[in-house]
Amino acid sequence: MKFIETKEAPAAIGPYSQAVEANGFIYTSGQIALMPDGSMEAGDVAHQTHQVMKNLFYVLEAANTHFNDVIKTTIYLTDMNDFEVVNDIYAHYFGIHKPARSTIAVKTLPKNALVEIECIAVAGANYSY
Secondary structure, three states: OEEEOOOOOOOOOOOOOOEEEEOOEEEEOOEOOEOOOOOEOOOOHHHHHHHHHHHHHHHHHHOOOOHHHEEEEEEEEOOHHHHHHHHHHHHHHHOOOOOEEEEEEOOOOHHHOOEEEEEEEEOOOOOOO
């Protein structure tokens, strides 16, 4: 097991790792719209989703993977009315790659975030289209 850490994404706010590599897979922790300095992106769900995707990008990069290597994501939303906005931004970052995905409505998220996303990727795959 290898623990992944990068200063390009926010440090964990609890007793967990940004990501873990195990058995050929990368498991990221859920990312909310924290900036690398630990401050929260105060914008709307669109701004928060962009920050979440940037955080995931840098965590995956630290693990030598990319969005094209992701096989499964889970999105947590505090308001399902935000689904379309989040979906459009998510699609922008993943392009033609379409990993399996679940989207779950939750009552609240840490730091009152509006969106949280986690993913599972194949380690070292470097798939390209």
